[in-house]
Amino acid sequence: MNIDSIKNGIVIDHIKAGQAMKLYSLLELDRLECPVAIIKNAQSKKMGKKDIIKIDTKMEVDLDIIGYVDPDITVNVIEEGKLVEKKHLQLPEILKDVVKCKNPRCITSTENGIPHVFRLCDAEKRLYRCIYCETKAAEEN
Amino acid sequence: MNKLIDILDLSVPEINELIAKASDIMANPENYREKCRYKKMATLFFEPSTRTRLSFEAAMYDLGGKVLGFSDAQSSSVSKGESVSDTVRTASIYSDIIVMRHPKEGAPLVASYKSEAPVINAGDGGHNHPTQTLTDLFTIQKEKGRLGNLTVGFCGDLKFGRTVHSLISALSRYSGVRFVLISPNELKLPSYIKDGVLVKNKLEFTETKDLESVMESLDVLYMTRVQRERFFNEEDYLRLKDSYILTPEKLKTAKSDMIILHPLPRVNEIHVSIDDDPRACYFEQVRNGKYIRMALILKMLGIE
Structure with a gap:
Protein backbone atom coordinates (compact mmCIF):
# COMPACT_ATOMS: atom_id res chain seq x y z
CA MET A 1 0.00 0.00 0.00
CA ASN A 2 1.38 3.39 -0.95
CA ILE A 3 0.68 6.77 0.55
CA ASP A 4 2.10 9.81 -1.18
CA SER A 5 5.18 11.20 0.54
CA ILE A 6 4.69 14.65 1.97
CA LYS A 7 6.51 17.81 0.93
CA ASN A 8 6.29 19.89 4.09
CA GLY A 9 5.08 18.38 7.32
CA ILE A 10 5.58 15.81 10.08
CA VAL A 11 5.92 12.03 9.98
CA ILE A 12 5.35 10.29 13.28
CA ASP A 13 6.95 6.90 12.81
CA HIS A 14 7.58 3.69 14.74
CA ILE A 15 4.27 3.88 16.59
CA LYS A 16 3.43 0.54 18.13
CA ALA A 17 0.77 -1.19 15.99
CA GLY A 18 -2.66 -0.20 17.28
CA GLN A 19 -1.56 3.01 19.03
CA ALA A 20 -2.03 5.47 16.16
CA MET A 21 -5.66 6.32 16.92
CA LYS A 22 -4.83 6.98 20.59
CA LEU A 23 -2.08 9.36 19.53
CA TYR A 24 -4.34 10.95 16.91
CA SER A 25 -6.89 11.65 19.62
CA LEU A 26 -4.41 12.89 22.27
CA LEU A 27 -2.73 15.22 19.76
CA GLU A 28 -6.19 16.44 18.66
CA LEU A 29 -5.28 15.94 15.01
CA ASP A 30 -8.99 15.84 14.16
CA ARG A 31 -8.90 19.63 14.46
CA LEU A 32 -6.50 19.99 11.52
CA GLU A 33 -7.80 21.04 8.11
CA CYS A 34 -4.83 19.64 6.19
CA PRO A 35 -4.53 16.02 4.98
CA VAL A 36 -3.56 13.58 7.76
CA ALA A 37 -2.79 9.95 6.90
CA ILE A 38 -3.00 7.20 9.47
CA ILE A 39 -1.25 4.06 8.33
CA LYS A 40 -2.00 1.05 10.47
CA ASN A 41 -0.08 -2.23 10.56
CA ALA A 42 2.65 -1.12 8.17
CA GLN A 43 5.51 -3.57 7.77
CA SER A 44 8.59 -2.84 9.85
CA LYS A 45 11.89 -4.70 9.94
CA LYS A 46 12.46 -3.62 13.52
CA MET A 47 8.95 -3.93 14.92
CA GLY A 48 7.17 -6.43 12.68
CA LYS A 49 4.12 -4.19 12.44
CA LYS A 50 3.92 -0.50 13.18
CA ASP A 51 1.63 2.49 12.76
CA ILE A 52 2.59 5.77 11.08
CA ILE A 53 0.93 9.20 11.07
CA LYS A 54 1.71 11.68 8.29
CA ILE A 55 0.64 15.29 8.70
CA ASP A 56 0.78 17.36 5.55
CA THR A 57 1.59 20.72 7.10
CA LYS A 58 4.35 22.32 9.16
CA MET A 59 3.25 22.43 12.77
CA GLU A 60 4.42 21.99 16.33
CA VAL A 61 3.36 18.66 17.79
CA ASP A 62 3.33 18.15 21.55
CA LEU A 63 6.39 15.98 22.07
CA ASP A 64 5.45 15.40 25.73
CA ILE A 65 2.28 13.64 24.66
CA ILE A 66 4.12 11.47 22.16
CA GLY A 67 6.85 10.74 24.69
CA TYR A 68 4.21 9.71 27.22
CA VAL A 69 2.56 7.31 24.77
CA ASP A 70 5.91 5.81 23.78
CA PRO A 71 9.35 7.45 23.95
CA ASP A 72 10.60 5.11 21.19
CA ILE A 73 8.39 6.80 18.60
CA THR A 74 10.33 8.97 16.11
CA VAL A 75 9.18 12.35 14.89
CA ASN A 76 10.56 13.43 11.51
CA VAL A 77 10.27 16.96 10.20
CA ILE A 78 10.04 17.15 6.41
CA GLU A 79 10.80 20.28 4.38
CA GLU A 80 10.75 20.40 0.57
CA GLY A 81 10.44 16.63 0.57
CA LYS A 82 13.59 16.13 2.64
CA LEU A 83 14.13 14.97 6.20
CA VAL A 84 15.54 18.04 8.00
CA GLU A 85 15.16 17.04 11.63
CA LYS A 86 14.65 13.87 13.64
CA LYS A 87 13.26 14.71 17.07
CA HIS A 88 14.28 12.53 19.99
CA LEU A 89 11.71 11.88 22.64
CA GLN A 90 11.81 11.14 26.31
CA LEU A 91 9.30 10.47 29.05
CA PRO A 92 8.12 13.91 30.17
CA GLU A 93 8.51 14.74 33.87
CA MET B 1 7.80 28.47 53.63
CA ASN B 2 4.55 29.03 51.74
CA LYS B 3 2.84 25.70 52.14
CA LEU B 4 2.69 22.50 54.15
CA ILE B 5 0.70 20.00 52.13
CA ASP B 6 2.58 16.78 52.72
CA ILE B 7 4.79 15.93 55.70
CA LEU B 8 7.61 15.41 53.19
CA ASP B 9 7.50 19.16 52.44
CA LEU B 10 9.52 19.35 55.67
CA SER B 11 13.08 18.00 55.85
CA VAL B 12 14.18 15.90 58.83
CA PRO B 13 16.23 18.82 60.29
CA GLU B 14 13.15 21.07 59.92
CA ILE B 15 10.99 18.53 61.77
CA ASN B 16 13.60 18.23 64.51
CA GLU B 17 13.70 22.01 64.75
CA LEU B 18 9.88 22.18 65.10
CA ILE B 19 9.96 19.51 67.82
CA ALA B 20 12.64 21.47 69.70
CA LYS B 21 10.63 24.68 69.34
CA ALA B 22 7.41 22.97 70.53
CA SER B 23 9.26 21.66 73.59
CA ASP B 24 10.51 25.15 74.35
CA ILE B 25 7.03 26.66 73.97
CA MET B 26 5.65 23.97 76.29
CA ALA B 27 8.31 24.76 78.91
CA ASN B 28 8.18 28.57 78.52
CA PRO B 29 4.75 29.56 77.16
CA GLU B 30 5.08 33.12 78.51
CA ASN B 31 7.88 33.82 76.01
CA TYR B 32 5.50 33.26 73.10
CA ARG B 33 2.29 35.03 74.21
CA GLU B 34 2.77 38.06 71.97
CA LYS B 35 4.62 36.52 69.05
CA CYS B 36 1.66 36.68 66.64
CA ARG B 37 0.11 39.93 67.81
CA TYR B 38 -1.78 41.58 64.92
CA LYS B 39 -1.59 38.38 62.86
CA LYS B 40 -4.76 36.65 61.64
CA MET B 41 -5.25 32.98 60.84
CA ALA B 42 -8.12 31.81 58.60
CA THR B 43 -9.42 28.34 59.41
CA LEU B 44 -11.31 27.00 56.39
CA PHE B 45 -12.91 23.74 57.45
CA PHE B 46 -15.01 22.28 54.64
CA GLU B 47 -15.35 19.09 56.70
CA PRO B 48 -16.09 18.68 60.42
CA SER B 49 -13.24 18.56 62.91
CA THR B 50 -12.90 18.92 66.67
CA ARG B 51 -9.28 18.49 67.66
CA THR B 52 -7.49 19.83 64.64
CA ARG B 53 -9.53 23.02 64.41
CA LEU B 54 -9.57 23.66 68.16
CA SER B 55 -5.85 23.02 68.49
CA PHE B 56 -5.03 25.39 65.62
CA GLU B 57 -7.29 28.05 67.06
CA ALA B 58 -5.93 27.57 70.59
CA ALA B 59 -2.39 27.67 69.18
CA MET B 60 -3.02 31.01 67.43
CA TYR B 61 -4.72 32.53 70.49
CA ASP B 62 -1.82 31.39 72.72
CA LEU B 63 0.55 33.17 70.34
CA GLY B 64 -1.46 36.37 70.70
CA GLY B 65 -3.01 36.21 67.22
CA LYS B 66 -6.61 36.22 66.01
CA VAL B 67 -8.68 33.64 64.15
CA LEU B 68 -11.42 33.91 61.52
CA GLY B 69 -13.06 31.36 59.25
CA PHE B 70 -15.75 28.71 59.12
CA SER B 71 -16.14 25.22 60.50
CA ASP B 72 -18.74 23.92 58.10
CA ALA B 73 -18.93 24.29 54.32
CA GLN B 74 -22.67 24.95 54.62
CA SER B 75 -22.01 28.23 56.41
CA SER B 76 -19.77 29.59 53.64
CA SER B 77 -20.25 30.53 49.99
CA VAL B 78 -19.17 27.00 49.13
CA SER B 79 -22.82 26.07 49.67
CA LYS B 80 -23.61 28.43 46.77
CA GLY B 81 -21.19 26.55 44.57
CA GLU B 82 -18.07 28.66 45.01
CA SER B 83 -14.84 26.92 44.05
CA VAL B 84 -12.00 26.14 46.45
CA SER B 85 -9.79 28.47 44.42
CA ASP B 86 -12.09 31.48 44.83
CA THR B 87 -12.81 30.80 48.52
CA VAL B 88 -9.12 30.60 49.32
CA ARG B 89 -8.21 33.61 47.24
CA THR B 90 -10.75 35.63 49.21
CA ALA B 91 -9.64 34.29 52.60
CA SER B 92 -6.00 34.97 51.84
CA ILE B 93 -6.75 38.66 51.27
CA TYR B 94 -8.04 38.95 54.83
CA SER B 95 -5.52 36.76 56.67
CA ASP B 96 -1.81 36.09 57.16
CA ILE B 97 -2.00 32.30 57.20
CA ILE B 98 -4.58 29.74 56.07
CA VAL B 99 -5.40 26.40 57.65
CA MET B 100 -7.62 24.24 55.49
CA ARG B 101 -9.44 20.93 55.77
CA HIS B 102 -11.33 19.57 52.78
CA PRO B 103 -12.91 16.21 51.92
CA LYS B 104 -11.34 16.14 48.45
CA GLU B 105 -7.78 14.91 48.04
CA GLY B 106 -5.43 17.63 46.81
CA ALA B 107 -7.72 20.57 47.67
CA PRO B 108 -5.08 22.27 49.89
CA LEU B 109 -2.53 21.99 47.07
CA VAL B 110 -4.94 23.76 44.74
CA ALA B 111 -5.46 26.34 47.50
CA SER B 112 -1.72 26.94 47.82
CA TYR B 113 -1.52 27.87 44.13
CA LYS B 114 -4.19 30.55 44.57
CA SER B 115 -3.42 31.89 48.02
CA GLU B 116 -1.44 35.01 48.85
CA ALA B 117 -0.86 33.63 52.37
CA PRO B 118 0.90 30.39 53.42
CA VAL B 119 -1.41 27.34 53.43
CA ILE B 120 -1.39 24.49 55.94
CA ASN B 121 -3.16 21.25 55.03
CA ALA B 122 -5.29 20.24 58.02
CA GLY B 123 -6.47 17.06 56.28
CA ASP B 124 -7.50 16.38 52.68
CA GLY B 125 -9.87 13.43 52.49
CA GLY B 126 -8.09 10.14 53.02
CA HIS B 127 -4.85 11.54 51.67
CA ASN B 128 -2.59 13.62 53.96
CA HIS B 129 -2.71 15.11 57.41
CA PRO B 130 0.78 16.52 58.04
CA THR B 131 0.09 18.38 61.29
CA GLN B 132 -1.31 15.22 62.89
CA THR B 133 1.94 13.59 61.84
CA LEU B 134 3.96 16.36 63.46
CA THR B 135 1.88 15.76 66.60
CA ASP B 136 2.55 12.00 66.40
CA LEU B 137 6.29 12.52 65.88
CA PHE B 138 6.47 15.01 68.75
CA THR B 139 4.64 12.54 71.02
CA ILE B 140 6.86 9.60 70.05
CA GLN B 141 10.00 11.72 70.58
CA LYS B 142 8.73 12.87 74.00
CA GLU B 143 7.64 9.44 75.17
CA LYS B 144 10.33 7.21 73.66
CA GLY B 145 13.19 9.72 73.44
CA ARG B 146 13.89 8.85 69.79
CA LEU B 147 12.33 8.55 66.35
CA GLY B 148 14.60 5.81 65.00
CA ASN B 149 15.18 2.18 66.07
CA LEU B 150 11.54 1.50 66.83
CA THR B 151 9.02 -1.16 65.88
CA VAL B 152 5.81 0.65 65.03
CA GLY B 153 2.51 -1.17 64.55
CA PHE B 154 -0.30 0.46 62.56
CA CYS B 155 -3.67 -1.12 63.21
CA GLY B 156 -7.12 -0.77 61.63
CA ASP B 157 -7.93 1.26 58.53
CA LEU B 158 -4.63 1.58 56.72
CA LYS B 159 -6.32 2.25 53.39
CA PHE B 160 -8.17 5.49 54.08
CA GLY B 161 -6.28 6.46 57.26
CA ARG B 162 -4.50 9.60 56.12
CA THR B 163 -2.64 9.90 59.42
CA VAL B 164 -1.17 6.45 58.82
CA HIS B 165 0.06 7.41 55.35
CA SER B 166 1.70 10.59 56.55
CA LEU B 167 3.32 8.98 59.61
CA ILE B 168 4.74 6.07 57.60
CA SER B 169 6.22 8.53 55.09
CA ALA B 170 7.73 10.58 57.91
CA LEU B 171 9.15 7.65 59.88
CA SER B 172 10.63 6.13 56.72
CA ARG B 173 13.33 8.81 56.89
CA TYR B 174 14.60 7.68 60.31
CA SER B 175 16.92 4.68 60.54
CA GLY B 176 16.01 1.39 62.11
CA VAL B 177 12.22 1.75 62.01
CA ARG B 178 10.37 -1.53 61.46
CA PHE B 179 6.76 -1.29 60.31
CA VAL B 180 4.05 -3.79 61.26
CA LEU B 181 0.86 -3.30 59.24
CA ILE B 182 -2.21 -4.82 60.88
CA SER B 183 -5.47 -4.61 58.90
CA PRO B 184 -8.20 -6.63 57.21
CA ASN B 185 -7.55 -7.32 53.50
CA GLU B 186 -10.02 -4.66 52.41
CA LEU B 187 -8.27 -1.91 54.37
CA LYS B 188 -4.64 -2.65 53.53
CA LEU B 189 -2.11 0.11 52.95
CA PRO B 190 -2.45 1.55 49.41
CA SER B 191 0.26 0.67 46.92
CA TYR B 192 1.49 4.23 46.55
CA ILE B 193 2.66 4.09 50.16
CA LYS B 194 3.65 0.42 50.31
CA ASP B 195 5.55 0.38 47.01
CA GLY B 196 6.37 4.07 46.84
CA VAL B 197 7.75 4.37 50.38
CA LEU B 198 8.38 1.02 52.08
CA VAL B 199 9.48 -1.15 49.14
CA LYS B 200 11.27 1.64 47.31
CA ASN B 201 13.38 2.52 50.36
CA LYS B 202 13.95 -1.15 51.23
CA LEU B 203 12.41 -0.74 54.67
CA GLU B 204 11.56 -3.64 56.93
CA PHE B 205 7.82 -4.29 57.12
CA THR B 206 5.36 -7.10 57.74
CA GLU B 207 1.63 -7.34 57.03
CA THR B 208 -0.78 -9.31 59.19
CA LYS B 209 -4.45 -9.53 60.08
CA ASP B 210 -3.72 -10.65 63.63
CA LEU B 211 -2.95 -7.91 66.16
CA GLU B 212 -2.30 -10.24 69.12
CA SER B 213 0.36 -12.23 67.27
CA VAL B 214 2.58 -9.16 66.86
CA MET B 215 1.73 -7.27 70.07
CA GLU B 216 4.85 -8.25 72.01
CA SER B 217 7.19 -6.91 69.31
CA LEU B 218 5.82 -3.38 69.29
CA ASP B 219 7.35 -0.21 70.77
CA VAL B 220 4.52 1.94 69.41
CA LEU B 221 0.96 0.85 68.58
CA TYR B 222 -0.87 3.32 66.36
CA MET B 223 -4.60 2.56 66.42
CA THR B 224 -7.04 4.00 63.88
CA ARG B 225 -10.77 4.29 63.46
CA VAL B 226 -12.59 2.70 60.52
CA GLN B 227 -14.05 5.89 59.06
CA ARG B 228 -17.67 5.73 57.97
CA GLU B 229 -17.25 8.90 55.85
CA ARG B 230 -14.64 7.25 53.60
CA PHE B 231 -16.97 4.48 52.41
CA PHE B 232 -19.27 4.79 49.41
CA ASN B 233 -21.03 1.64 50.56
CA GLU B 234 -22.59 1.42 54.05
CA GLU B 235 -22.54 -2.39 53.99
CA ASP B 236 -18.75 -2.46 53.66
CA TYR B 237 -18.43 -0.06 56.57
CA LEU B 238 -20.67 -2.15 58.83
CA ARG B 239 -18.77 -5.32 57.96
CA LEU B 240 -15.38 -3.83 58.74
CA LYS B 241 -15.99 -1.34 61.53
CA ASP B 242 -15.33 -3.71 64.43
CA SER B 243 -12.28 -5.43 62.92
CA TYR B 244 -10.01 -4.43 65.80
CA ILE B 245 -10.98 -3.46 69.31
CA LEU B 246 -8.13 -3.00 71.75
CA THR B 247 -8.95 -4.43 75.16
CA PRO B 248 -6.86 -4.95 78.34
CA GLU B 249 -6.71 -8.70 77.51
CA LYS B 250 -5.09 -8.01 74.15
CA LEU B 251 -2.50 -5.81 75.83
CA LYS B 252 -1.30 -8.59 78.16
CA THR B 253 1.66 -9.49 75.97
CA ALA B 254 2.60 -5.89 75.15
CA LYS B 255 5.84 -4.36 76.43
CA SER B 256 5.50 -2.35 79.63
CA ASP B 257 6.93 0.72 77.90
CA MET B 258 5.00 0.40 74.64
CA ILE B 259 2.97 3.49 73.85
CA ILE B 260 -0.55 3.50 72.37
CA LEU B 261 -1.34 6.34 70.00
CA HIS B 262 -4.58 7.23 68.22
CA PRO B 263 -5.28 10.34 66.15
CA LEU B 264 -8.83 10.45 67.62
CA PRO B 265 -11.77 10.57 67.42
CA ARG B 266 -12.24 6.99 68.48
CA VAL B 267 -15.50 5.12 68.37
CA ASN B 268 -14.96 1.78 70.05
CA GLU B 269 -11.57 0.61 68.78
CA ILE B 270 -9.86 1.33 72.11
CA HIS B 271 -11.85 0.20 75.14
CA VAL B 272 -12.27 3.06 77.62
CA SER B 273 -10.76 0.97 80.40
CA ILE B 274 -7.39 1.39 78.65
CA ASP B 275 -7.49 5.17 79.08
CA ASP B 276 -5.99 4.82 82.59
CA ASP B 277 -3.19 2.52 81.42
CA PRO B 278 0.13 4.43 81.57
CA ARG B 279 0.84 3.26 78.02
CA ALA B 280 -2.18 5.16 76.68
CA CYS B 281 -0.81 8.39 75.17
CA TYR B 282 -3.67 9.52 72.92
CA PHE B 283 -4.79 12.37 75.12
CA GLU B 284 -1.14 13.44 75.49
CA GLN B 285 -1.15 13.64 71.69
CA VAL B 286 -4.04 16.09 71.91
CA ARG B 287 -2.07 18.25 74.33
CA ASN B 288 1.10 18.05 72.24
CA GLY B 289 -0.82 18.95 69.10
CA LYS B 290 -1.32 22.52 70.17
CA TYR B 291 2.37 23.12 70.90
CA ILE B 292 3.68 21.64 67.66
CA ARG B 293 1.11 23.72 65.73
CA MET B 294 2.30 26.83 67.56
CA ALA B 295 5.83 26.03 66.43
CA LEU B 296 4.60 25.48 62.86
CA ILE B 297 2.62 28.74 62.73
CA LEU B 298 5.72 30.65 63.87
CA LYS B 299 7.86 28.94 61.23
CA MET B 300 5.40 29.61 58.42
CA LEU B 301 5.02 33.23 59.39
CA GLY B 302 8.79 33.59 59.62
CA ILE B 303 8.68 34.56 63.30
CA GLU B 304 11.57 33.40 65.51
Missing part, protein backbone atom coordinates in the same frame (compact mmCIF):
# COMPACT_ATOMS: atom_id res chain seq x y z
CA ILE A 94 5.12 16.45 33.95
CA LEU A 95 1.95 15.70 31.98
CA LYS A 96 -0.49 18.58 31.92
CA ASP A 97 -4.03 18.01 30.67
CA VAL A 98 -3.07 14.88 28.76
CA VAL A 99 -4.82 12.32 30.96
CA LYS A 100 -7.56 12.88 33.50
CA CYS A 101 -7.50 11.69 37.10
CA LYS A 102 -10.08 8.94 37.61
CA ASN A 103 -10.19 9.14 41.41
CA PRO A 104 -13.65 10.38 42.45
CA ARG A 105 -12.14 11.66 45.71
CA CYS A 106 -9.63 13.87 43.88
CA ILE A 107 -10.22 17.64 43.86
CA THR A 108 -10.03 17.56 40.05
CA SER A 109 -13.37 15.70 40.05
CA THR A 110 -15.22 18.78 41.33
CA GLU A 111 -13.08 21.90 40.91
CA ASN A 112 -13.47 23.56 37.53
CA GLY A 113 -10.64 25.30 35.77
CA ILE A 114 -7.68 23.48 37.30
CA PRO A 115 -5.34 21.46 35.10
CA HIS A 116 -5.04 17.70 35.45
CA VAL A 117 -1.34 17.25 36.21
CA PHE A 118 0.60 14.01 36.57
CA ARG A 119 4.23 13.64 37.63
CA LEU A 120 6.59 10.87 36.51
CA CYS A 121 7.32 8.73 39.60
CA ASP A 122 9.03 5.70 38.10
CA ALA A 123 10.60 6.02 34.66
CA GLU A 124 11.31 2.30 34.38
CA LYS A 125 7.66 1.41 34.92
CA ARG A 126 6.49 4.56 33.10
CA LEU A 127 4.43 5.32 36.18
CA TYR A 128 2.71 8.68 36.55
CA ARG A 129 0.77 9.86 39.58
CA CYS A 130 -1.70 12.71 39.99
CA ILE A 131 0.00 15.61 41.80
CA TYR A 132 -3.17 16.23 43.83
CA CYS A 133 -4.15 12.77 45.08
CA GLU A 134 -1.26 10.50 43.96
CA THR A 135 -3.54 8.16 42.02
CA LYS A 136 -1.82 6.33 39.14
CA ALA A 137 -2.52 7.57 35.63
CA ALA A 138 -4.92 5.04 34.14
CA GLU A 139 -4.24 3.70 30.66
CA GLU A 140 -6.92 4.90 28.29
CA ASN A 141 -7.80 2.30 25.73
